[in-house]
Amino acid sequence: MVQSIAAGAAVPRGMLIADAWAQLGDGVAPLSNPSGRPLARTVKLLLDPLVLRPTMNPRFAGGMVGVEHVDELRRVLLEAGPALAATAAWFQLLKQARRRAGVTEGNPQDLYFQRCFELAHEHGDPRAVPDAEAIAAETVAEVRAERGEVTVDRLRRFMTDPDQVVRLAGLLQHAWADRPAPGPAPRDGLTAFLDTCATEPDERAWKALAANGTGTAEAAELDRPRVARDYGLTEKDRPAPPALGDRASKRRLPPPFDRSIMERLFAAFTAVFQRASMADIPTMVVGEIHRSASAWQLAEEPSRVAMALGRDASNGIDYWVDPPLTSDANGRLQARYAREAYVHAVHRLADPESANVPDDLKHEIVYVQGPYLRRLWARLHGRELRGETTAAADVWDLLDGVFRSVLLDQRDRLRRLLERDGGPA
Known part of the structure; x- marks a missing residue:
């Protein structure tokens, strides 16, 4: 297969992995799909973070x-x-062992793949381990106990344990030190997808954007001075490694890239149904450390593509007067923004001294791309923590839904402010 490829060419990564995987034989069948390829979770939980390690091997x-x-x-x-x-x-x-223990909650692949990799390195093949069944039962019990206490308090205790702090700080330092250099120039295809995603989403085009690493390539600009800051993703000149953190509050969350590891995970603990779909605390924390050092500070390429699409779809809305339209999706968001009466009112407030609107809210209303990208990042981050996938048909609902949410939030904040000050709501 490879010998026929011209020098300097590139080969689809998925095809290479599938080709090598086929040579591993029946021994890896439990980690494979019916066609003999590695499961998506095998790539996500085992091959990428533990074998290929693309963060260290760009x-x-x-x-x-x-x-x-x-x-x-x-x-x-x-x-x-x-x-x-x-x-x-x-x-x-x-x-x-899980069946014997009557455990039904959680996806076994999410819960056990990485634990099994650890057991393989610690004990080798279980068929050569006399007490393998006892080790398996003990591991299932440990995982169940950890998941039974997936709470903010346990997250805080884990992240403030002195031994863990030293280990996690080292992981964070190495993850950021091993960040790959920016890739090639961004590839075409984002605008074409934005032109059709609201009416005729193209699954092949969506998968091609992810397979080509388009989202990762588009993130290269974030390391230039003020770019991520202008997008509202950080208050710093350039993104910097986050702190581990030991506390969090939904009322005082900083921009996404400035949040500590504790703050990034904090929002995921707000509902029981969300916690039920998440990994155990240690796995979540280590995963978040590596996520923070990734492109767009997101772990999945589809999420990164969605951020690039959201950036382009929301571009130019700030111009307000005769804004240029760059795509069908951009035009739809522009039209939704222009229909908001409160937006017109705030834009008419030429004299800041005469306005009852705080500067921060006025800035968010006039320069809407920042709050939009912050909320889009939070939505994608939450989907990753819960293991949710995004298909082409989901993209427009995601982009439009986040924009609608931002506008509704701004409208409600402005209404409460005016009602409090006695003005017309």
Whole structure:
């Protein structure tokens, strides 16, 4: 397959992984789908963070891999074959232990894949371990106990434990030190997708944007001075590593990139149904540390593409007077914004001294892209924590729904303010 590719070309990463995976044989079948390819969660939870490690090996990142790195990627996967086969065997044992214990909550792949990888490295193949069934039962019980206490208090205790603080601070430092250099220039395709996503969403085009690493490429600009700040994602000149943190409040959350690891996870604990779909505390915290060092500070390429689409869809709304339309989605958001009576009122407040509107609210109303991108990031971040996927048909509902939410929030804040001050609501 690879020998026929011209020098300097690139090969789809998914095709390379599938090709190497097929050579691992039946031992990894529990980690595979019916067609013999690795499950999406196998790639997300095992291959990317524990085997290929694209954060430390940027040559393996993105949707395409340079032909000069093809053999190396295959070698890394094949060398991990015995550990992956042992992981698959442990996974089978843990599922049996789970059934015997009567555990039904949570997705077994989310809960046990990474634990099984640890067991494989600690004990090897469970068929050669005399007390493997006891280890599996104990692991299931540990995971269940951890998930039974997925609360803010336990998150705080975990992140303030002196031993954990040292370990997590080291992980955070290494994750940011190993950030890959900015990739190639952004690829085309965002505008074409925005032109059709509201009426005829193209699943193939959506998947192509993710496979090509378009969202990651578009994030390169965020490291330039003031770019992320102008988007409302940080108050700093450039994004910087977050603090670990030991407290959080929904009333005082800073912009997304300035939030501590504690603050980033805090919002996910607001509902029981959300906690039921999330990983255990240690896995969540480590995952959030790596997420903070990723493009757009999001872990999934579809989420990064959605941020780039949201940036372009909301671009130019701030111009207000005869704004240029860059896409069908942009025009639809422009039209929704222009229909808001309160927006017209605030834009007419030429004299700041005569207005009863605080400067921060007035700024958010006039320069709406900042609050829009902040809320879009929070929505995508929450979807990642809950393991939710995004299809092409979901994109416009997401982009438009976030914009509608921002406008409703601004309208309500302005109404409360005017009612409090005795003005017309």
